[in-house]
Amino acid sequence: xxxxxxxxxxxxxxxxxxxxxxxxxxxxxxxxxxxxxxxxxxxxxxxxxxxxxxxxxxxxxxxxxxxxxxxxxxxxxxxxxxx
Amino acid sequence: xxxxxxxxxxxxxxxxxxxxxxxxxxxxxxxxxxxxxxxxxxxxxxxxxxxxxxxxxxxxxxxxxxxxxxxxxxxxxxxxxxxxxxxxxxxxxxxxxxxxxxxxxxxxxxxxxxxxxx
Amino acid sequence: xxxxxxxxxxxxxxxxxxxxxxxxxxxxxxxxxxxxxxxxxxxxxxxxxxxxxxxxxxxxxxxxxxxxxxxxxxxxxxxxxxxxxxxxxxxxxxxxxxxxxxxxxxxxxxx
Amino acid sequence: xxxxxxxxxxxxxxxxxxxxxxxxxxxxxxxxxxxxxxxxxxxxxxxxxxxxxxxxxxxxxxxxxxxxxxxxxxxxxxxxxxxxxxxxxxxxxxxxxxxxxxxxxxxxxxxxxxxxxxxxxxxxxxxxxxxxxxxxxxxxxxxxxxxxxxxxxxxxxxxxxxxxx
Amino acid sequence: xxxxxxxxxxxxxxxxxxxxxxxxxxxxxxxxxxxxxxxxxxxxxxxxxxxxxxxxxxxxxxxxxxxxxxxxxxxxxxxxxxxxxxx
Amino acid sequence: xxxxxxxxxxxxxxxxxxxxxxxxxxxxxxxxxxxxxxxxxxxxxxxxxxxxxxxxxxxxxxxxxxxxxxxxxxxxxxxxxxxxxxxxxxxxxxxxxxxxxxxxxxxxxxxxxxxxxxxxxxxxxxxxxxxxxxxxxxxxxxxxxxxxxxxxxxxxxxxxxxxxxxxxxxxxxxxxxxxxxxxxxxxxxxxxxxxxxxxxxxxxxxxxxxxxxxxxxxxxxxxxxxxxx
Numbered sequence: 026x027x028x029x030x031x032x033x034x035x036x037x038x039x040x041x042x043x044x045x046x047x048x049x050x051x052x053x054x055x056x057x058x059x060x061x062x063x064x065x066x067x068x069x070x071x072x073x074x075x076x077x078x079x080x081x082x083x084x085x086x087x088x089x090x091x092x093x094x095x096x097x098x099x100x101x102x103x104x105x106x107x108x
Numbered sequence: 109x110x111x112x113x114x115x116x117x118x119x120x121x122x123x124x125x126x127x128x129x130x131x132x133x134x135x136x137x138x139x140x141x142x143x144x145x146x147x148x149x150x151x152x153x154x155x156x157x158x159x160x161x162x163x164x165x166x167x168x169x170x171x172x173x174x175x176x177x178x179x180x181x182x183x184x185x186x187x188x189x190x191x192x193x194x195x196x197x198x199x200x201x202x203x204x205x206x207x208x209x210x211x212x213x214x215x216x217x218x219x220x221x222x223x224x225x226x
Numbered sequence: 227x228x229x230x231x232x233x234x235x236x237x238x239x240x241x242x243x244x245x246x247x248x249x250x251x252x253x254x255x256x257x258x259x260x261x262x263x264x265x266x267x268x269x270x271x272x273x274x275x276x277x278x279x280x281x282x283x284x285x286x287x288x289x290x291x292x293x294x295x296x297x298x299x300x301x302x303x304x305x306x307x308x309x310x311x312x313x314x315x316x317x318x319x320x321x322x323x324x325x326x327x328x329x330x331x332x333x334x335x336x337x
Numbered sequence: 338x339x340x341x342x343x344x345x346x347x348x349x350x351x352x353x354x355x356x357x358x359x360x361x362x363x364x365x366x367x368x369x370x371x372x373x374x375x376x377x378x379x380x381x382x383x384x385x386x387x388x389x390x391x392x393x394x395x396x397x398x399x400x401x402x403x404x405x406x407x408x409x410x411x412x413x414x415x416x417x418x419x420x421x422x423x424x425x426x427x428x429x430x431x432x433x434x435x436x437x438x439x440x441x442x443x444x445x446x447x448x449x450x451x452x453x454x455x456x457x458x459x460x461x462x463x464x465x466x467x468x469x470x471x472x473x474x475x476x477x478x479x480x481x482x483x484x485x486x487x488x489x490x491x492x493x494x495x496x497x498x499x500x501x502x
Numbered sequence: 503x504x505x506x507x508x509x510x511x512x513x514x515x516x517x518x519x520x521x522x523x524x525x526x527x528x529x530x531x532x533x534x535x536x537x538x539x540x541x542x543x544x545x546x547x548x549x550x551x552x553x554x555x556x557x558x559x560x561x562x563x564x565x566x567x568x569x570x571x572x573x574x575x576x577x578x579x580x581x582x583x584x585x586x587x588x589x
Numbered sequence: 590x591x592x593x594x595x596x597x598x599x600x601x602x603x604x605x606x607x608x609x610x611x612x613x614x615x616x617x618x619x620x621x622x623x624x625x626x627x628x629x630x631x632x633x634x635x636x637x638x639x640x641x642x643x644x645x646x647x648x649x650x651x652x653x654x655x656x657x658x659x660x661x662x663x664x665x666x667x668x669x670x671x672x673x674x675x676x677x678x679x680x681x682x683x684x685x686x687x688x689x690x691x692x693x694x695x696x697x698x699x700x701x702x703x704x705x706x707x708x709x710x711x712x713x714x715x716x717x718x719x720x721x722x723x724x725x726x727x728x729x730x731x732x733x734x735x736x737x738x739x740x741x742x743x744x745x746x747x748x749x750x751x752x753x754x755x756x757x758x759x760x761x762x763x764x765x766x767x768x769x770x771x772x773x774x775x776x777x778x779x780x781x782x783x784x785x786x787x788x789x790x791x792x793x794x795x796x797x798x799x800x801x802x803x804x805x806x807x808x809x810x811x812x813x814x815x816x817x818x
Contacts, residue, residue, distance in 0.1 A: 027556050028165065029111035030512055034549070036114060037516055039122035041523050046126055046149050048527045050133040055141060056583070060535045062145050063576050064526055065126075067543055067569070069152045074553055074565055076119060077169040078159050078185045079713035080641040081192070082565045083705070085155070087721035088196045090543075091575035091728060092804060093148065096196070098583040099811050100141050100203035103674065104216045116616050124607055128600050135596035162624060164617060170640040171561060171712065172632050172780070179640070181624030182631070186644035190656045193717045193800060197663035200807055204670045211674060235507060242514035244416055245545050249518025251423040252541045253525045258533045259432060261525070262461055263475045264419055265537050269544040270456055271416040276548050280555050289357030290563050291551065294570055297697075298544065301574040303455035303462075304690045305540060308581035310463045310473065311684050313533040314434075316584055326433035326482065332466070351700050358567075358704050360560060365783040373703050381696035448689045465685050561712035564705065568722060571698060575725050575732075578687070582732050586681040589815050 035075050042068045055101050063094045112165045119160045126153025138217050140206040144199060151195045155188045234282035241276025244268045257321030258313045266306040273298045342390050343383030348374045350386050387445060392500070400499040407496060411457040418458050422475070433477045434463055435486045439470040441494055446501040450493045460489065511552060519545045536580045543573035636778060636786035637710035645715060646789045646796075651769060654755060657799055661752070664803040668810045676816040680735045691733020698726040706797035710786045716796025723797065724804035731808055737816075738809050744802050751798035758788050758795070 042065050049061040066089025073082035130150025137143050162181030170182040210216040213223065251264020274295045281288035314320055351374035359366045378385070392398055422428060441447050447470075451462040454472060463471040470490060478485040519542060526538035547570045554562035582588055620628065627640060627648065637643040645653055683691075702722035709715030731738075763769045778785030 028115060030508065030556070031553075032111040032115035032118065033512065034516070034553075035122075036118045037520070039118045039125075041520070042122055043125045043129065044527060045523070046129045049149065050129065050137060050142065050146060054532060055139065056532045056580075057529075057535050058142065058145055060532065060539050060580060061526065062148060063580075064523075064539055064542060065149060065152060067546065067573060067576075069156060070565070070569065071546055071550065071553075072119060072122065072156060073159060074550060074562065075115075076159050076163045077167065077180045078163075078188075078641075079169050079171070079562050079565055080639070080715065080718070081155070081159055081185050081188050083568050083713050084189050084192045084718040084721070085152075086565065086569045087572055087718045087725065088192050089152075090569070090572035091579060091725050092721060093196050093199055094576045095579045095588070095728060095808070096200045096203055096811075097141065097145065098579060098588050099815075100144070100207055102583065102589050103207045103677065103814075104141060104210050113616060120611065124604075128604055131603065132596050132600045135599060136593050162620075164620070168557065169559070169562070169713075170628065171559075172638045172640065173559070175558075179628045181620050182627055182640040182644050183624050185641045186649060189641065189645055189715070189717055190653060193721070194656060194659055194663075197660050197667075197803075200667050201663050201670075204667050204674075208670055208673060238511060239507070241548070242511045244420065245548055246514040246518040247416075247420045247423055248541055249521035249545065251419060252538055253521040254423060254428060256428075256430070257432075258531065258537060259461065259463075259473050260428075260430060260475055261534060261537045263459070264423055265522075265541040266461065267412070267415045267456055268419050269541055271412055273544055273548055277551060280551055284555065284560075286360065287560050287563065290360060290560065290567070293354060293357045294547070294551070294563070294567050297567070297570055297574075298547070299456075300452075300694070301571070301690070302540075302544065303452040304686060305574050305577040305581060306455055306537075307451065307462050308578055308585070308684070308687050309533060309536055309540070310461055312581045312584035314463055315586075316533075318531075321432075323430070324433050326435060326477065332436060332469070332471075347696065351696065354697060354700060355704065358701070359708070363782060369707065369783055373700060373707075377696045377700045377703075380699075384693050385696045386693075444685065444689055448686050451686050462686070564713050567701070568705070568718065571701065572722070572725055575729060578732055579728070582680075582683060582687070585683070587683055587732065587735065589677050589680045 031075055035072060038068050038071055038075075042072070056098075059094060059097045059101065062097070063090065066090065066093065115165050116163070119156065119163065123153045123156030123160055126150065126156065129153075138219060140210060140216050140218055140221075141203065143218070144202045144206060147202065148195070148199055151191075151199075155191055155195075158184045158188050158191070230282055234279050237275045237279030237282065239279075241272045241274070241279055244272030244275065248272060257323060259310060259321060262306050262310055266302055270299060270302050340383050342388040343386065344378045345383075346387070346389035347381070347383040347385040348378035350389070351377055397500050400496065404496045404500065407492075408453055408457070411453075415456065415458040429476060431476045432474060433482070434471055434473050435477075435482055436469050436471050437483060437487045437490050438468055439465070439490060439494060440468060441497065441501070443501045446494075446497045450490070450497060453493050454490065460486075508556075515545060515549055515552065519549065532580075532584065536577060536584070539580070540573075540577045543569065543577070547573070632780055635789065636780055637789050638780050638786075639710050639712065639715070641713075642709045642715045642789060642793070643786075645717075646709075646792050647787075650759070650792065653796065654759065657752065657755065657796065660800065660803055661748075664807050667807050671810045671814045674814050676814060679816040682735045683733055688733045691729050695726040695729055698729065699723055702726065702797070702801070706793055707783065707790060709793040710789045711783070716793040717800055719793070720797040720800025721804060723801035724808070727801075727805040728808055731812055737813055741806070741809055744806055744809070747798055748802040748806070751795045751802065754795040755792060755799070758792055762788070 049058045070082045070086040133146025162184035167178045170179040213221045248268035255261040277291040277295045281291040355370035455461045522541040529535040550566040631640045635643040635647040705714035706719030775787045
């Protein structure tokens with residue numbers, strides 16, 4: 026029973042991640058792309074937890090949520106957007 | 109098509125998909141930060157595939173407990189643990205070099221960064 | 227079927243329902259402030275109910291789950307407020323369906 | 338030494354957080370927890386809680402408890418409001434931002450009021466400037482908007498004044 | 503916890519997560535997406551706790567705690583950026 | 590346009606190759622030899638309940654040392670390049686709610702990070718995520734202000750001290766037990782308590798301090814490159 030629930034969860038998360046990854050690359054504004062990549066990192070953390078890797082999940086959450094988002098936002102502020 | 113089968117392969121499909129999408133983004137995008145984002149996506153995909161290679165459905169996390177009998181492989185997880193932190197340091201370097209290059213060439217578009225071509 | 231058992235079911239179910247309602251609200255509301263109404267209030271109470279319900283199923287986890295809930299209560303309104311302020315300050319992000327806007331007027335007075 | 342009560346109350350709270358994190362009563366955990374929480378409290382100068390000893394007077398303690406219950410009641414009302422609003426076929430909307438006074442001295446009390454307003458029926462805090470607070474309504478109340486908003490804000494501020502005087 | 507109840511919880515939480523995700527992808531403005539990110543992370547925190555509960559190991563709750571604290575920081579960073587605080 | 594098509598073609602070819610590679614792959618039923626031996630003898634060898642930390646710090650400790658060096662060089666490069674970028678116009682001040690929250694929450698987040706670091710051998714966590722969480726507390730302070738931090742001698746001394754501790758612990762193992770980073774120069778203790786698993790908690794602390802100070806250094810130099818209003 027747990028296995029089929031986890032299978033459903035992992036398939037759903039995987040589909041969301043793929044769609045979000047494509048969206049991050051084709052969306053117009055860079056700031057939206059950064060927000061969506063933050064979502065992909067956080068979903069990856071959920072997948073790592075489902076794959077019985079809590080250490081990796083904790084690391085991915087702590088790095089992907091705030092730190093890499095801030096780094097990209099800083100670069101966006103220094104460079105300016107597209108066009 | 110058991111649940112176990114779907115559970116196992118959906119992970120691999122996600123990681124592979126992320127790698128391919130990231131690669132496509134690196135090849136086709138023009139804004140330097142967009143390329144950095146695509147690179148981060150591919151990085152996440154590689155980490156997923158690595159952890160997946162040590163994953164067996166139905167076993168538990170590699171933290172020994174009185175209730176635990178069978179565990180997944182801890183080695184790939186240890187590798188990925190360090191890879192994630194390196195990944196963010198590399199992304200920071202990527203962004204900083206991108207900012208510097210765009211300052212030099214006056215645009216964030218990689219087609220204008222002529223001096224980086226060899 | 228003890229009382230705690232039933233209460234745990236009710237709390238987790240209600241919490242999940244509120245989390246679902248927050249998703250619906252964020253999806254359906256027309257502009258950013260109204261999205262925030264659904265996204266902040268419903269997720270906060272939903273998380274509290276859901277976490278305390280699961281804590282009743284497994285009483286030894288209760289302190290840690292309550293800690294998560296307290297963190298959410300402390301932090302969620304702050305991030306929501308910061309986003310609201312940013313949305314109001316940025317001309318391209320600001321919604322245009324406001325009936326009264328005292329903040330815009332007081333900004334005008336300052337200048 | 339002026340901050341000593343704040344440091345002590347912060348380290349007590351941090352110790353509580355540590356105990357609920359570890360879920361263990363091993364002597365090593367407790368010793369480490371005391372050391373870490375005292376160091377963290379001294380390093381941040383007791384900023385987490387401020388001076389909690391003022392709350393130990395029975396009158397203020399009762400006021401704090403009653404504030405928590407008032408807040409929880411308002412929050413449940415807010416969520417039922419959201420629940421019934423989002424499932425309507427057409428969401429009833431009449432949004433607006435209203436400016437009202439907030440006469441509290443303590444910074445902590447202002448932040449608590451602002452966060453409470455964000456979590457209670459139909460309102461979120463947009464900004465605080467000096468003695469004024471800007472509140473966004475999802476559905477503006479009937480009648481005098483400013484008076485209604487002022488009474489809603491005073492519902493929180495009046496209760497908090499008893500604690501933070 | 504019976505199986506039916508567990509399925510109901512999964513469907514409710516997953517549905518909420520999916521709708522907020524749709525707003526994240528479709529949302530016309532950056533602040534809409536940021537609000538959707540806030541909502542998705544909080545719903546996912548609930549999801550992580552549910553997974554920890556189903557696996558029956560309290561140490562997995564650390565992941566949920568880190569997740570909730572740091573997702574708050576991420577959203578705050580986006581908000582401060584839009585406000586001009588990260589220049 | 591041509592770029593998009595060529596990119597798509599390359600990606601599709603790669604996808605076909607990858608699919609043929611994994612085509613006859615089935616769900617495995619047992620671990621590989623290395624993983625099997627780690628899971629069987631890990632607790633006796635290292636005393637660490639969390640086998641991932643055991644692999645990161647004890648079995649593969651030398652790799653981790655190299656990894657910390659990579660992190661150090663990357664962050665040094667970032668800080669160096671940031672000095673080449675012209676200083677910006679400076680951030681706007683935050684609202685009082687955000688700055689107040691950024692004033693009160695860091696102590697709780699630091700406590701939480703130290704919990705993750707010190708319980709690395711007992712529960713998920715360890716030096717890397719814990720250090721990142723501690724750095725996030727610094728990030729919260731940065732988000733809640735618009736001033737530039739002063740010259741941080743403290744950060745760089747913590748950084749050097751952590752690296753030195755890591756190296757010295759390694760050499761201690763070499764001289765006492767004939768092996769660089771030998772874990773059991775301290776007693777293994779009873780698994781499941783804080784003081785157990787030899788030098789793993791100490792090395793976790795060193796890694797945590799190193800990661801936290803590197804990431805905080807990156808943030809603080811970002812803020813300096815942003816300028817002051």
